Amino acid sequence: MRSLFTRVFLTFWLASALMIVSMAVVTALTNARPLSHRWLVHTLDLYTATAIHAYEEGGENKLRSYLLDIQGDSQIYATLLKDKSNLAGYPIARTAEPLLARARQEKQSEYSFRSPWIGVVRVERNSNVYYFVALIRPIRLFGNFFDPERTSFRIVLVLLISATLCGLLARNITRPIQSLQRTAMDIAEGDFAARASPLLENRKDEIASLAHDFDRMAEQVQLLIDQQKVLLRDISHELRSPLARLTVSAELVQRGDLTAAKRMQDDINLLEKMISDLLTLARIDASGKYARREPVHLGRLVQQIVRDASFEGIVEKKTVVQTGVFERYVSADTGLLHSCIENVVRNALKYSPHSGVVEVRIADTIGSNGPVVTVTTCDEGSGVPEHALEKIFDPFFRVAAEGSHKQGSTGLGLSISKKIAMLYGGEIAAQNLSNRGLQVQISFPVVSGDKAQRKSS
Numbered sequence: 001m002r003s004l005f006t007r008v009f010l011t012f013w014l015a016s017a018l019m020i021v022s023m024a025v026v027t028a029l030t031n032a033r034p035l036s037h038r039w040l041v042h043t044l045d046l047y048t049a050t051a052i053h054a055y056e057e058g059g060e061n062k063l064r065s066y067l068l069d070i071q072g073d074s075q076i077y078a079t080l081l082k083d084k085s086n087l088a089g090y091p092i093a094r095t096a097e098p099l100l101a102r103a104r105q106e107k108q109s110e111y112s113f114r115s116p117w118i119g120v121v122r123v124e125r126n127s128n129v130y131y132f133v134a135l136i137r138p139i140r141l142f143g144n145f146f147d148p149e150r151t152s153f154r155i156v157l158v159l160l161i162s163a164t165l166c167g168l169l170a171r172n173i174t175r176p177i178q179s180l181q182r183t184a185m186d187i188a189e190g191d192f193a194a195r196a197s198p199l200l201e202n203r204k205d206e207i208a209s210l211a212h213d214f215d216r217m218a219e220q221v222q223l224l225i226d227q228q229k230v231l232l233r234d235i236s237h238e239l240r241s242p243l244a245r246l247t248v249s250a251e252l253v254q255r256g257d258l259t260a261a262k263r264m265q266d267d268i269n270l271l272e273k274m275i276s277d278l279l280t281l282a283r284i285d286a287s288g289k290y291a292r293r294e295p296v297h298l299g300r301l302v303q304q305i306v307r308d309a310s311f312e313g314i315v316e317k318k319t320v321v322q323t324g325v326f327e328r329y330v331s332a333d334t335g336l337l338h339s340c341i342e343n344v345v346r347n348a349l350k351y352s353p354h355s356g357v358v359e360v361r362i363a364d365t366i367g368s369n370g371p372v373v374t375v376t377t378c379d380e381g382s383g384v385p386e387h388a389l390e391k392i393f394d395p396f397f398r399v400a401a402e403g404s405h406k407q408g409s410t411g412l413g414l415s416i417s418k419k420i421a422m423l424y425g426g427e428i429a430a431q432n433l434s435n436r437g438l439q440v441q442i443s444f445p446v447v448s449g450d451k452a453q454r455k456s457s
Contacts, residue, residue: 012166017159037113040136044111048121048132051080055087064088078134093135096120100133176207180214192222242267242274277412280339284419291423292333295447298362298373299326301334305342306360309349317355320345324362328373329447332424340420341375343413344428344440348379351438356380365443372426373446378439383432392430393418417442 047070055063063080067088070076079090081100086092092100096118103110103120112118117136122129179196186194195218196211245267252260284291302322309320330337341360348358361376384392391397395415414428421428426444433439 012169013162016162016166037111040113040117040119041109041111044119044121044132044134047076047078047134048080048123048130051078051132052123052125052130055080055082060087060089064090075137076134077137078132081131081133083129092133093118096133096135100131103131173207176211180211183214183218187218187221192218192225194218242271246271274412277416280412280416284336284416284423291336293331293424294334295329296332296334296337298328298330298337298375298444301338302341302360302362302375305338305345308342309345309358312346313349313352313358318349318352318358319356320349320358320360322360322362325364325373326362328362328364330373330424330444331447332420332444336420336423340417340442341377343417344375344377344442347413348377348381348438348440351381352379353381364446367427367443367445369425369445371446372443374441374443376439376441378433378437380437383436383438384430386432389430389432393428414440 051063051066054066067078067080067090070078077090077093079086079088079092081087095112095116099110099112099118099120103122107122109119109121111120119132119134119136121132121134123132124130183194183196195215197208197215246264249260249264249267253264303326306320306322313320345358345360352358357380359376359378361374361378363374363376365372365374388397393414395412418428421442421444424444426442428440428442430438430440
C-alpha cells in the first residue's frame with residue numbers, strides 16, 4: 001500500500017468504524033436507550049393522557065376524533081382500551097397483540113422498537129386500567145425503497161458518511177503534499193523559480209509552514225547556484241588575463257627578450273596565489289558547520305601576524321603595531337583564523353603609504369548576540385569609495401580608483417576573510433576613517449579563558 005491517500009483514508013475510516021462499533025457495544029451493555037426511543041416513550045405518554053382525558057370528557061366520539069387527528073398529523077395509528085373493551089373500536093394490529101398481552105401480564109407499559117415501532121402504555125385511573133395501543137408507521141426514503149430502521153440501511157449509511165468524511169480529510173492532507181511534490185519535480189527539472197506557497201496561499205496550518213520553509217530552501221538553492229555561476233564566470237575571466245599574458249611572455253622569451261621572463265614569473269605567482277585562494281574558499285564552503293573549532297589565543301595569533309607583517313614592511317619603512325587587550329580566546333580553526341586576520345592586515349600593509357603605520361587593535365564590545373571580541377585594522381592609505389565599502393568583500397571585485405584597496409590583487413583575500421568570519425559566527429565590516437585610511441573590523445563571539453583552558457586540557 002504505497003499511496004499516502006489510501007493509507008490515511010483507511011486509517012481514519014477504520015478508526016471511525018471502530019469508534020462506532022465501540023459505541024454500539026457500550027450502548028448494548030449498559031442498556032442505554034437512544035434518543036429516538038426516549039422520545040417515543042415520552043410522546044406516547046402524552047398521547048395516552050390526552051386520549052383518556054378526551055374519552056372521559058367527551059366519550060367515544062371525541063376519542064375517535066382525537067385518534068384520527070394524531071393519525072393524520074403524526075402517522076400514529078392508535079386505539080384506547082379500558083380493561084378489555086376497545087373504546088375507539090379501531091382494530092389492533094396483529095403485531096401489537098403479543099405486546100399487549102405482555103403488558104397485561106407484566107402490568108406495565110411495553111414497547112417494541114423494531115420496525116414498525118409499537119407501544120402499549122398502561123395507565124391506572126379511578127380503579128380502571130387503560131391501555132393505549134399505538135403503531136408508528138416507518139418513514140420510508142426515496143419512494144419507500146429504503147427503510148431507515150433496517151440495520152443494513154443504517155450500516156450502509158454510516159459507512160457512506162464516514163467514507164465521505166475520511167476521504168475529504170485524507171484529500172485535505174495529501175493534496176498540499178502533492179503540490180510540494182510537483183514543485184520539487186519542477187526544481188529537479190531546472191525550474192528554480194518554482195514555488196509551493198502560491199498553491200497553498202489559503203492554508204494557515206503546519207503544511208503551509210512547511211511550504212514556506214520549502215520555498216526558502218528553494219530560494220537558497222537558487223541563490224547558491226546563481227552565485228556559483230557568477231563565481232565560475234569571474235574565475236574564467238580572471239584566469240584569462242594572466243594566461244594571455246603568459247602566452248605573450250612565452251613568445252617574447254622564445255624570441256630572446258629575457259625581460260619578459262620576470263613578467264612571466266609575476267603572472268605565474270598571481271595564478272598560484274589565485275588558485276590557492278580558490279582552494280581556501282572551497283575548503284570553507286565544504287567544511288560548513290563541521291569546521292574544526294578549538295580555543296585559539298587571539299592575542300598571540302595577532303602578535304605573530306603583526307610580527308610577520310612588520311618584517312615585510314621594513315623595506316618601505318612601514319610599521320605594524322598591536323594595541324588593545326591581549327588575553328582573549330576565540331573558538332575557531334587556528335589556520336583559518338590566521339588567514340582571516342592576515343588577509344586584512346596584509347591588505348592594509350600593501351596600501352599604506354611609505355613610512356605609514358598600520359594599527360591592529362583587539363577590543364571587547366557588545367554585539368547583537370552578546371559579548372564579542374573585535375580585531376580592528378586601521379591603515380593610512382587612500383581608502384575606498386563609499387559605494388564600494390561592502391563590495392570589497394565580494395570575490396574578484398576591484399576598485400577602479402588607482403592605488404585603492406583590491407586594485408591589482410587577486411580579489412579574493414577579503415572574500416576569504418568574510419567567509420571565515422561568518423563561518424565562526426562573526427562579522428566583518430569596513431569604513432573610511434575621517435582623516436585618511438581604511439578601517440576593517442572583524443568580530444567574533446568571545447570564549448572565556450577558564451572555558452578555553454578546560455577545552456584545551
